[in-house]
Amino acid sequence: MNKISINNFSEIEIKILNKLNEYGKAYIVGGAVRDILLGVKPKDVDFATNLPYETLKTLFNEYNPKETGKPFGVIRIRVNDTDYEIAKFREDNYENKDGLKIIPEEKKVSFIDDIKNDLARRDFTINAMAYNQTEGIVDLYNGQKDIENKMINFVGNAEERIIEDPLRVLRAFRFMSRLNFSLSENTIEAIKKQKSLLNDIPKERITMEFSKLLLGENIKNTLTLMKDTGVLEIIIPEFKATYNFDQCNPHHNLDLFNHIISVVSKVPADLELRYTALLHDIAKPVVQTFDDKGIAHYKTHEIVGADMARDILTRLKLPVKLIDTVAEIIKKHMILYKDITDKKFNKLLSEMGYDNLLRLIEHSIADNESKNDEVVSTENDFYERLQRAVEKQMQVTINDLVINGKDLIELGFTGKEIGQIKKELLDKYLSEEIQNEKEEMLNYVKEKYNK
Structure with a gap:
């Protein structure tokens, strides 16, 4: 595991931290500390301090601070095209005056003067660390140990953290997928017990986290665990039919679910491609038929699947352009298994455009590699043919x-x-x-x- 020092931060980040500590007490917190310990350059550097909101506005007046969260004691400043968030230490309260639980968007905060309680309100141990020059790393929940062990643990009581904000279930899977970590047994058990709370979360928030986790390197193991915990079918109920689904076909030695997640893991980390791979065979349980030898066939599964994918992605409130792309590739995903003439290939380029035909090729290769070993690869010279077609200006409508x-x-x-x-x-x-x-x-x- 990497060490952290003030040299890990830019001149402006050090300047902000020093100014805050000149007038009060402050730390760099959360994801930035985690990323540096992982050896990754932080995308965002956030600060937490005991200074009140109005003082923060005055101290950073030269940067034209934005009041992004006055009720939460948060300002945002922009320096050299980079945004920095500065927040007052706070505790979150997820209960109303009658002691009843409220939704995360309606939570109330109490301002405090100590970093300890501020860290206690955070989701995972790997995100509940702080750093400044005087104290070094403040790590009250063994976040460094969990980073070393590549483990996701909630801060404190796991079930309570999920009840506070059920979206943390998907955030756990997102970190598993993106960081190539595992979930601890305690985390898994808490998710199993409280997963139904995801039904109360707005679709947009669900989709935002799900799309992020789909792009992770550890997506295959992540989707498997999402199935095992019962979370995946909460997001996409149609997936339950793929579990342990015997494809009864000599081309497939994997059940349908394991074939699908193999394809997802083999395509590049492109959101359209990952959703295409995830849903390309979703219609197989619906259209399955058997011949007199007991071999299953799935005629029209690409057509029915394209319609099902459109319905699923619309329900998830994804952008129309992405939905159209995924539906088109799924509808055409069997084409490259046939002997494609140059005319047909040129026509595909004309219909789909370069980007989506490239996606179709990449999907078909991953799909084929997820079948039996004896199946001949479909890659052939598709990349070269695509390049030749572009050179001949066949991307014409x-x-x-x-x-x-x-x-x-x-x-x-x-x-x-x-x-x-x-x-x-x-x-x-x-x-x-x-x-x-x-x-x-x-x-x-x-x-x-x-x-």
């Missing part, structure tokens, strides 16, 4: 043709004829029978239609 509607009207065409002829011209271009040049295309139309 009907709107990129040099001939437009006005040209065809001048030749005497009307109505639907115009669209049909443009479609035909695109097809001829993608077949490499004619060039996308105006004179050549006009001559083709004149000769064929006697114009």
Whole structure:
């Protein structure tokens, strides 16, 4: 494990810390301390202090501080295009005046003068450390030991931390996936007991954490544990049908769930690709049929699956563009298993564009590698073919043709004829029978239609 010193921080970060300690007491807290101990450059450096909100505004007036959380004693300053958050030490209160639990968004805070109680309110031990030059690392909950052991533990009582904010369940899995850590037995048991509280969390918050954990290196083990704890089907109920689902097909030696998570782990850490891999076979339990030899078949699973994926991702409130991309790749994910002619490949590039055809290739390779060893790899020369198609400018759509509607009207065409002829011209271009040049295309139309 790496050590931490003031040299790990930039000149401006040291300046902020020194100014805070000149007028009060302050620390660099949370994720920045964790990341440095992990040997990673922190994305954000946050500060905690005993100085009141109004004093903070005055001290950092030159940076035009933003009041991002007055009720929580938080200001944000921007220096050299970097944002820094400075917060007063505080305790969180998740109960109302009648002693009833409230949702995390409505929690109240009490301001305090000691870092100890501020660290006690944090989620995991690896995030509950603080640092300043005088005291070094303040580590009350063995966060350094958990980093060394690559272990996720809640601060204090695990179930209480989840009850305070159930989204911490997904945050635990996110750190497991992104940091390549494990969850302690105590953490796993608390998640099993309190996982149903996730049903009360807004979909947007669920999706934000789920998308982050999907991009982690340790995603295969993470999804397996999410299944084992019963969390995965809370987020995507359709997944339960994939558990222990025997595919009954000689091409597959894995059950459906384990095939899916293998594909997810093999595709690059691209959000569209990870969601595609996650949902590409989601329809198999719905469409399964058997032949007279007892072998299962899954005709139309890519079509039904694309529709199911669209419904699932819409329910998760993901962006429309991402949903469209995932649905399109799932719908086409069986195409590259066939013998693809250059014309068909060019047409795919025209329909999908470079980025999504590349995603389709990467998905197909990962999908194939997650089947039986004797299945021949689909990689072949797809990357080279994609490059050749781009060089030949096959990433052309009907709107990129040099001939437009006005040209065809001048030749005497009307109505639907115009669209049909443009479609035909695109097809001829993608077949490499004619060039996308105006004179050549006009001559083709004149000769064929006697114009």
